[in-house]
Amino acid sequence: MKMKKMASFLIFLLIMTMALSGCNFSSSKDTSSKGSGGDKSGKSKQVLRVTESSEIPTMDSTKAHDTVAFTVLNNTKEGLYRQDKNNQPIMAMAEKHEKSDDSLVHTFKIRDAKWSNGDPVTAHDFEYAWKKVMKEAGAYNYMFVTAGVKNAQAIMDGKKDADELGVKAVDDKTLKVTLERPNPLLETLLTFPTFLPQNQKFVEKMGDQYALEYDKVLSNGPFKLSAWKHEQGWTYVKNPDYWDAKNVKLNKIKVYVVKNDKTGLNLYESGKIDRVSLSASAVDNYKDDKAFKTKTLAGIGFLRFNLNHPALKNENIRRAINLAIDKKGLTDIALNNGAVPLYGVVPGNYYYSPGKKDFRKLNGDLLKGTAKEAKKYWEKGLKEIGKDKVNVSINISDVEESKKMAEFLQSQLESKLPGFKMEIKAVPFEQRLEIEKSIKYDISLSTWGPDYSDPMTYLDMWVTGSSANREDYANPEYDKLVEKARTETDLAKRYKMLLKLEKVLLEEDVAIAPLYQKGQAILQHKNIKNLVQHPSGPEFTYKWTYIE
The missing domain is CATH 3.90.76.10 (Dipeptide-binding Protein; Domain 1)
Incomplete structure (x- = not known):
């Protein structure tokens, strides 16, 4: 009996040791010191552990249409x-x-x-x-x-x-x-x-099973998938048959599907992942952490107007809405993640002229003004439409960040534009897109991520009939200039056309209300090197990444 009890006790100790080890308990407050992909000797195993916000929708490159799929395809093909x-x-x-x-x-x-x-x-x-x-x-x-x-x-x-x-x-x-x-x-x-x-x-x-599982698709890129647990995550391993395999340093990348910000933060704190994005509410708690950093991205946030709406089709009403919004307050208070105010449709520090000058600096701040100017345009617009008040609704995604922004915008507009009332309508992301596409909204809080690295990706979406033009904006002269810019091989002349297009869209037509250039607040272990994050197309390339 004593031997059985001793054996049971030893088994209990072994289980507890494994459990504690698996949870990676640590008393360290400096999250940047937590290792990544290393063994007991300190030698790196070259394993990166990251998260994604959703499942891979498809591994078929002919059907892919989202950033998650694009990133996987970019690293496996x-x-x-x-x-x-x-x-x-x-x-x-x-x-x-x-x-x-x-x-x-x-x-x-x-x-x-x-x-x-x-x-x-x-x-x-x-x-x-x-x-x-x-x-x-x-x-x-x-x-x-x-x-x-x-x-x-x-x-x-x-x-x-x-x-x-x-x-x-x-x-x-x-x-x-x-x-x-x-x-x-x-x-x-x-x-x-x-x-x-x-x-x-x-x-x-x-056949119809193509690209539905990790072993139902082929790779010719730096990595290939060795596992794919749907709705849970997937694993990349180095592809030995890749033509440039000698320059690929990572042996494995483990990706976990994490849809909740708090869950991702807990995984990071417990040492399960090496990088995590922070929600606005978590930023202040970690801004002094050595692993904390913010990054301004190439995506933009803006307001779409239903140009068929009795009041919003008025240019002065739209101009008043643009000028009444404190964009710095929006980015500092509602977002708090490295986002910056945007006074154009093309973001700054990503796109440069043939003379190496930033597009945003060349075109300057558009639709920027004071609350006093906003009120003047507002009163002029009300007189033109024969109204003394305007009631609208705003279409937003049902997520924390969008709700905070909508509440901020509601406060700004209702306090600065007498007679303006805005109702917030929050729906799931997919439904928001469908409402936009059918133009069954008054105002919509929208975002756009560039498909490729050129200002045109923000400008040709407003061509008459474009699938991205979800507000019935139409200007024949704008359409002609887009087509001309597409065929212009003189890069200097082409760039002048792009600058002109933005001014037509915003200064002349006031078609939308730019709000912010996206930001990202993250915690990332310092020993992760060369993690390449792209402004357009696939978000990440892991080909040159390594663990120091």
């Missing part, structure tokens, strides 16, 4: 080009890129590389995937129009067949892409996940 550490396009699967004298025909030589099943990556894989996007009307098929690929618009309009898209595999190593017009942004656009290749034989073998 490789297109002709990819973004480098400075967010510039560099050749990836393309070993050589030649163009005709008129810049309409682009010929790419495909480098020697393998899919994770051992098959060679060929030019046919690109032709197949690109035409598949057009055949299935993928979410980002318009990127082929933006790139100017021959017949893309005609295919979308139903006038031509997807097989007539201007892309052809001349042989296994040669891909020819024909454009309808010269495009100075082609290399930049080719970094986008919609332009990734697919192995046709494997895709057809998987």
